[in-house]
Amino acid sequence: MIQIKITAKNGLHARPASLVASIARSYPGKIYLEKGGARCDAKNILSVMALELTCGDVVIVTACGEHGSLMEKRIEAAIRNFDQTE
Structure with a gap:
């Protein structure tokens, strides 16, 4: 489990x-993102977007x-690299 702050x-x-x-x-196992108790399948783009991760949020991978x-x-x-290019 890793916690990442969206910047x-x-x-x-x-x-x-x-x-x-x-x-x-690309990963054969299960992988989840979680914010504030809401959890999603990280393989599903719509589920990831539904978490509505905004600047300052902490996401758990x-x-x-x-x-x-x-x-x-x-x-x-990937998230940290994208944070730097935005």
């Missing part, structure tokens, strides 16, 4: 949500299965 001024809108979902789909921590770190890196 992009536009939050996690369609482009970064699509990137997160694409990375998550949890991957279950073999190499789960590596996948969590890949998603964290």
